[in-house]
Amino acid sequence: MVNNIVYIPPVKDCSYIDIDANMAVHINNAFTNKNVFRISDSLKEEELPLLTYDFKSKKWLTGRYIGKLFFNYNNQEYCFEVIPRFGNAAVMQLLEEIFNIKLAHSKSKSNLENKVHNELIKKLISIIWVKQLSKANVHGLPKNIVKRKHKGQTVKGRINIRKSVLPLYNENLLVSNSIEKQIDPIIISILHKAHKILAKDYFLSQNMLTDGVKEVINSAAGYKNKTITKNQYQSIKYGSMYANYKAIVDFSWQIIQRKNNNISQEQSKDTNDALFLDMAEIWESYLMTILRKKYSIGGWRVYSSKFNIYRNKDFSRGLIPDIILEKDNKVVVLDAKYKRMTTNYRDYDREDFFQIHTYGAFMQSQNKKVLGLGLIYPLLENFDQPQLERNFSKTLFGDSSSESWFKVDGIKLTESIEELRIQKEAFLSRFQTNLSMYYLA
Known part of the structure; x- marks a missing residue:
């Protein structure tokens, strides 16, 4: 018991x-x-x-x-x-x-x-x-257009002359068709x-x-x-x-x-x-929402998609980047990571780095110009300016001729509505700086 x-x-x-x-x-x-x-x-x-x-x-x-x-x-x-x-x-x-x-x-x-x-x-x-x-x-409940057939001595909608010939001759009835709207069942x-x-x-x-x-x-x-x-x-x-x-x-x-x-x-x-x-899921949806609100009006497509690679092979796989921003064949690929990030070396997950760089390589294989890649975390504390600089690389893999940037960034989550708004806007401002610099280049 x-x-x-x-x-x-x-x-x-x-x-x-x-x-x-x-x-x-x-x-x-x-x-x-x-x-x-x-x-x-x-x-x-x-x-x-x-x-x-x-x-x-x-x-x-x-x-x-x-x-x-x-x-x-x-x-x-x-x-x-x-x-x-x-x-x-x-x-x-x-x-x-x-x-x-x-x-x-x-x-x-x-x-x-x-x-x-x-x-x-x-x-x-x-x-x-x-x-x-x-x-x-x-605007009320969604409605569907439904075609109705009516047979009688009165007409509802439009008379169907071809189908009225026999009923009119045999039964003195008319056949008419009408269009109605009904609530989507x-x-x-x-x-x-x-x-x-x-x-x-x-x-x-x-x-x-x-x-x-x-x-x-x-x-x-x-x-x-x-x-x-x-x-x-x-x-x-x-x-x-x-x-x-x-x-x-x-x-x-x-x-x-x-x-x-x-x-x-x-x-x-x-x-x-x-x-x-x-x-x-909530963290990823939140990032998708704030980026879509900011950039959709500027012509950016903000989305997630599954890409099937090595089709019809025993080692076929699916790549699913969390967030893609795309405009004029230029893309930024972000992965939302709901993990601890304190800038301690152990917080930087090896698999996450390989994964996001794989996404970038795939987008390049699709003839997209990759502006940048990023891992985005919820933060307990702010990244100060030196940390922000240490978490941003102007080129992929560091010392390379790449024209794509890579960053680890985040938003400090707080129970204060105003403070969270400030943190969100600061993140979006940093992102816009990176985006503008490379998009116009």
């Missing part, structure tokens, strides 16, 4: 912890990557454990996920919690930038300590869903199902709904039993008027998928509840 929950002291992400080896192994066995809520379906997923063992330090190390795992171990229920090393408010601010919404900062610190199973993250997901849907519903079904899950499992209450969201929910009442397949979801077409619905539909699909993934795990004897956010 399981007794009261034992709360293991919270640990920060990407940090060393002292924990019994058997307990650590059990935590990894109780955790699955299906417990991670993805804020986007466009970023690559990786199968990673909650804890890894660092043989050099002989300690266990937390990864990039934040959240809570409730599990049973030796007839006792435990809670293992990973908290953000930069603070809850910093995470809130990154999510605000990504989704272009405002979250309640006054509650962000205290809510994380609530003992209810994963209440903070679940409420956060609900709030994001409501605010995104409210913004998307500016796939979109409204996805939104309805997501709302149902949020209301049941994510602490979404009626008083959290805006009038616009209530209107959508009421309109969805007739679609509550419709089952949606992955193919139907992927085949959704968004007209220009309703393009802003794509983000909320994608977000709703992630909610539905997590519910489906949890069905099998609910039968587990080891895991009672688990929900995590991937800070690496």
Whole structure:
């Protein structure tokens, strides 16, 4: 019989912890990557454990996920919690930038300590869903054009002369065709199902709904039993008027998928509840968002893409740079790294350096002019000017004739809204200096 929950002291992400080896192994066995809520379906997923063992330090190390795992171990229920090393408010601010919404900062610190199973993250997901849907519903629900055929003594739309000949002669009836607009059944079904899950499992209450969201929910009442397949979801077409619905539909699909993934795990004897956010995904989405906002209006395409290399070979692979800025066949390639960066030599990961330089070589093989490459980290402290200079090379590989730069840079994450804004603008200013110098060259 399981007794009261034992709360293991919270640990920060990407940090060393002292924990019994058997307990650590059990935590990894109780955790699955299906417990991670993805804020986007466009970023690559990786199968990673909650804890890894660092043989050099002989300690266990937390990864990039934040959240809570409730599990049973030796007839006792435990809670293992990973908290953000930069603070809850910093995470809130990154999510605000990504989704272009405002979250309640006054509650962000205290809510994380609530003992209810994963209440903070679940409420956060609900709030994001409501605010995104409210913004998307500016022009009403997305509608499709549907052609109707009418047979009768009256005409609806245009008469179909060819098909009216026999009915008119035999039955004294006319055949006419009309065009109508109807609410997209796939979109409204996805939104309805997501709302149902949020209301049941994510602490979404009626008083959290805006009038616009209530209107959508009421309109969805007739679609509550419709089952949606992955193919139907992927085949959704968004007209220009309703393009802003794509983000909320994608977000709703992630909610539905997590519910489906949890069905099998609910039968587990080891895991009672688990929900995590991937800070690496949030960091990458944040960088993509601020760069896209700044440079899209200047004609830059800011994107991520998968490039398949060595096709039809046994050693075929896929290259997936996190962020590419492209204009006039000139590119900058960046990799977002949610790791510790203190400018200590050990913080510079050998594999990361090889990876980003491989991306650069590939883009050159595609006849792109590579302006620069960069690894971008979240920082606990500022890079001072000497550190910035030591982390920037005017040419690839240092002493070379390359016309591409390479940099390691980052943004200091802070719980202060104003300070984070200053840090973000300082990073963008440095990036613009590098970009202008080499783009105009």
